[in-house]
Amino acid sequence: MSNLLLPSATLESKQPIYAVENDCLISKNADVTVAYRLDLPEIFTLSEADYESLHSAFVKAVRLLPNHTVVHKQDWFVEDKYVANFEVERSMLSQAYERHFNERPFLNHYCYLFLTKTPTSRENWTSLATLLTRSKIVPKDMMDEKLLAAFFNAVGQFVRTLAAVGIKCTQLTDDDLAGAEGKTGLLEKYLYLNMSDTAPVADLDFSQGLKVGSKRCTCYSLGQLDDLPEILETSTRHGNLSTDYSNFFIGFASPLGLQLNCNHIYNQYLFVDDAAKTLKDFEKKRDRLNSLSLNSRQNAINKDFYDWYLNEAHSQQRLPVRAHANILAWTEQEMHEKELRELTGDAITKMGGKARENTVDIGTLFWAGIPGNAGDFPSEETFYTFAGPACCLWNVETNYRSSSSPVGIKLSDRLTGKPVHVDISEEPRKRGIITNRNKFVLGGSGSGKSFFTNGLVRQFHEQGGHVLLVDTGNSYKGLCQLRGGVYYTYEEAKPISFNPFYVVGAPDVEKRLSLHNLLVTLWKRQNEALSQSEYVSISTALTQYYQALKNDPTIKASFNTFYEFLQGPFDAYLKGEKVRDHDFDMQNFLYVLRPYYRGGEYDYLLNAEQELDLVGESFIVFEIDNIKDHPILFPVVTLVIMDTFLQKMRMLKGVRKMILIEEAWKAIATPAMADYLKYLFKTVRKFQGEAVVVTQEVKDILDNPIVKDTIITQSDCMILLSLEKFMGKFDEIQEVLALSEKQKALVLSINADRRPDEFYNEVYIGLGTKVATVYGVVVSKEEYVTYTTEETEKMVLFQKLDAGLDIETAIQVYAQELRDAG
Structure with a gap:
């Protein structure tokens, strides 16, 4: 031949x-x-x-x-x-x-x-x-x-x-x-x-x-x-x-x-x-x-x-x-x-x-x-x-495919670790795979939940989205500093402080309603009713206050100036209108709100000197670990959080936006906040937004009706990390999350056959009822030191910041040290 x-x-x-x-x-x-x-x-x-x-x-x-x-x-x-x-x-x-x-x-x-x-x-x-x-x-x-x-x-x-x-x-x-x-x-x-x-x-x-x-x-x-x-x-x-x-x-x-x-x-x-x-x-x-x-x-x-x-x-x-x-x-x-x-x-x-x-x-x-x-x-x-x-002899499978969408996250295929670009929000919704962008993240302790979500929100923010995070544990402190964001946390020497009264331009109906709810929360107990005349009086006070600010630009918006407006012009207005005390008890109202005014116990809370436009800030972290059990501070902070995101929803037209609630959701998911969460999860999709909840406690998803009936049912994207610790309870988890046998097999395969020459975790992403895939979460050393939640590793990074390095340089230096150490 x-x-x-x-x-x-x-x-x-x-x-x-x-x-x-x-x-x-x-x-x-x-x-x-x-x-x-x-x-x-x-x-x-x-x-x-x-x-x-x-x-x-x-x-x-x-x-x-x-x-x-x-x-x-x-x-x-x-x-x-x-x-x-x-x-x-x-x-x-x-x-x-x-x-x-x-x-x-x-x-x-x-x-x-x-x-x-x-x-x-x-x-x-x-x-x-x-x-x-x-x-x-x-x-x-x-x-x-x-x-x-x-x-x-x-x-x-x-x-x-x-x-x-x-x-x-x-x-x-x-x-x-x-x-x-x-x-x-x-x-x-x-x-x-x-x-x-x-x-x-x-x-x-x-x-x-x-x-x-x-x-x-x-x-x-x-x-x-x-x-x-x-x-x-x-x-x-x-x-x-x-x-x-x-x-x-x-x-x-x-x-x-x-x-x-x-x-x-x-x-x-x-x-x-x-x-x-x-x-x-x-x-x-x-x-x-x-x-x-x-x-x-x-x-x-x-x-x-x-x-x-x-x-x-x-x-x-x-x-x-x-x-x-x-x-x-x-x-x-x-x-x-x-x-x-x-x-x-x-x-x-x-x-x-x-x-x-x-x-x-x-x-x-x-x-x-x-x-x-x-x-x-x-x-x-x-x-x-x-x-x-x-x-039967035909090959019927191919490599993981990257999405052509300009937005999404970088993950890796399971065979070689090759990068894969995955859109888990916009493209699946356009294709009818999901109807909303909400996400529910579940994984055992140490499974890499916060590590994964650091990468998720970082790429979301880099692609032009607004991110608001509610955290307990400082998991996003390094990332927030790198992205030039605003980080709210409570410390004795530097307590948490906001200025919810500061508004760019005139407050819209949503903003006035949010401030109205804040004032009611400060004034009334949880089970105490609000009369119609009290509702009207507070609404009128807010309307006249912002009109006064418009007439006199030298007055800075804050709780202090609002309190002074109540004491002076608004009190005179009520007397002129002959409003009786049983219709609206101004003295009681001022007395109960006095701790938040200048010189009061909580005068720092609503009178931040820095006039931040939280709606315009694209990366915000609320770290509430130290106040989640505080009877005064926590209700106020949660209202500010919800108000901030709702304002973003309404005002940022054509901008992608995300609210991510880490383990803090357990504190937020109180009866008083239940309606907010339900409204948020059902409405956010209409405003090009997505709500993300992260948890590690399986018992929470099995026992909490807000999670089962609102968060899970309204989250078309299911993100699961290793649940190996809960193998014995998996039948219950499978029922609550409505996982098919195919999805169950995928979830239980997480981390089961990783490449031995590389350290990484895997993540399951399910979109609606049709699409389910397990990916590798493989990152560079720079990303690793930015996302890590290990306390000793975070301390090394922040020590470099304390030594005078800027955040980018500190990350790069620490990453090179890890590479050199092998």
């Missing part, structure tokens, strides 16, 4: 494609091929039922094809590296992230489907008849137009059937197949085993196996019944990701796909012959073996096989087909050839098959794999089966 291919002119004459036109490949044997690029589901996201559904769709699609059609599915898995983009201006942390992942290796996956119509005479084509070995090519007439029209109609139905189960099929154009100026086409990419758009020309050497340029190739095939696993299934249990409480499934052919970590092409062939003719031939063979069965036990066994096959075909209406699958793997290092063979053979063994290396016929199999040349495949390399078992 090799002496035929030495001159390059001979290779040109032997190449099998006659023309590429009308987005079709036409071979020199008159075969017509339509080619598609397939977008498969992401690996580690499917349930056993999902695999069954995909398999059923494949079988249904194959049954639509006319006789003498070849289905050639070709999956490329090519070693690649993540290429960081340093040209775009980014924040210090984003730049650090790009540097950390630059050139991280991963397997890139490309999936192609070639549907080929062949003449009837091609059914028993052998390796001796291929274009590679024939010295003279005799072109055949094209098939008649009616047959061709029927084929194209069947192809359309095939594609629609796959689309119905979520597999997008994009037809390849002439330029995609044959190339264009400055861009290599798929035909050349295959012949050079190079997926680059500018793939360099490579020599083909068949003298000793197969060499493509410097690439040394090996090929293993499943081309005989003896090579196949004993049982062909649609999916198989993943041992490392399954638990005693759950079964985690992957595709049956997954060991030959992304889990085979080397450069390789996985070819899957299915030949739809004339079924009636095939069964008739089998009847004849069965009869012949029956007559010879007394002479040989093997004849009797073979006769029984034909009986079974014919019975299945007739009784179950199964479609007889021929099938073949092979792996073409390559390496550019001679020393790695043995390792490559072992790796490839082991992958077939893991699937339950028998690893059979193709040596003499590797050139024939490579040639038949040329896009559009599946009709040239030798029949002796195929085995008879039914469409169902044949489709």
Whole structure:
């Protein structure tokens, strides 16, 4: 064979494609091929039922094809590296992230489907008849137009059937197949085993196996019944990701796909012959073996096989087909050839098959794999089966995909840690996967909840969103300082202080209502009623106060000046209106509010000297750990928090906004605040906002009706970290969170099979009822020291700040120290 291919002119004459036109490949044997690029589901996201559904769709699609059609599915898995983009201006942390992942290796996956119509005479084509070995090519007439029209109609139905189960099929154009100026086409990419758009020309050497340029190739095939696993299934249990409480499934052919970590092409062939003719031939063979069965036990066994096959075909209406699958793997290092063979053979063994290396016929199999040349495949390399078992050998998974959305968060895939951009708010809502952007975050102590949410809010803020955080534990102090935010906390030497009366411009109805509620909270006890006349009097006081500020710009808005306004102008107004004490007791009102006025016990609380426009501030943290049990301070602070975010909702048109409530939600979720939370979670979506609640106590979600009935039911995005500590209670958690068996398996697989050379946690993200994925939370050292909630590590960072370093420099210095320490 090799002496035929030495001159390059001979290779040109032997190449099998006659023309590429009308987005079709036409071979020199008159075969017509339509080619598609397939977008498969992401690996580690499917349930056993999902695999069954995909398999059923494949079988249904194959049954639509006319006789003498070849289905050639070709999956490329090519070693690649993540290429960081340093040209775009980014924040210090984003730049650090790009540097950390630059050139991280991963397997890139490309999936192609070639549907080929062949003449009837091609059914028993052998390796001796291929274009590679024939010295003279005799072109055949094209098939008649009616047959061709029927084929194209069947192809359309095939594609629609796959689309119905979520597999997008994009037809390849002439330029995609044959190339264009400055861009290599798929035909050349295959012949050079190079997926680059500018793939360099490579020599083909068949003298000793197969060499493509410097690439040394090996090929293993499943081309005989003896090579196949004993049982062909649609999916198989993943041992490392399954638990005693759950079964985690992957595709049956997954060991030959992304889990085979080397450069390789996985070819899957299915030949739809004339079924009636095939069964008739089998009847004849069965009869012949029956007559010879007394002479040989093997004849009797073979006769029984034909009986079974014919019975299945007739009784179950199964479609007889021929099938073949092979792996073409390559390496550019001679020393790695043995390792490559072992790796490839082991992958077939893991699937339950028998690893059979193709040596003499590797050139024939490579040639038949040329896009559009599946009709040239030798029949002796195929085995008879039914469409169902044949489709079990198909690879049905691909890499994690990044969203094209400009907003979202950076996470990592589970296999290699490759960065993945994930939009869990805007794109899913536009696609109808979720109806609101709210999020519920649950994870055990130490699972990395606050670490994850630091990354979530940082990227949300970098992308132009406003963030308001309610925290207990200083988890966001470093990030707040880095983002130039406002940090509210209570300390004896520096107590928490606000100025809710400061407003840019005139207060709107919402703001006046918020101040009204604040004053009522300061005046009345929780169970004390407010009369209509009292309600009107407070509203009138606020209206006249802001009118007075407008008339005299020298007066600064604060509780102090409001209190003085009550004592003077407003008291005179009430007397002029002859308002009686039992309608509105001004003296009682002033007496109860006196502690918040100048010189009172809490005069600092509502009279902050710094006039901050909290609506305009884009990053605000309320750290309420020290006051969450305080009967006076806490109710006031929570009202200020709610007022601030509600004002953002109403006033910031076209701006994304987020309120994130950490463990503080337990303190906020009081009967008095329940209505606020319900209103917030139900209304925030209308104002391009999202509410996020974070908790670690499983008992809280099981026992608290506000969480169960409001927060969970109004949160279409479920974010779960490791719940391993609560495995025994998981049935209850599953019921409350309404998790399916598929989602349960994903949640319980968190951290079960992490890469041993890298420290990180994993996170489950569920969107509505349809989308659920587990990602790795992998970050740079700079991000790590910014997000860490370990007390000793936080102390190191803040000691550097106390020493005079600015926050960015302190983070970078500490990160370098960690890298140097290994």
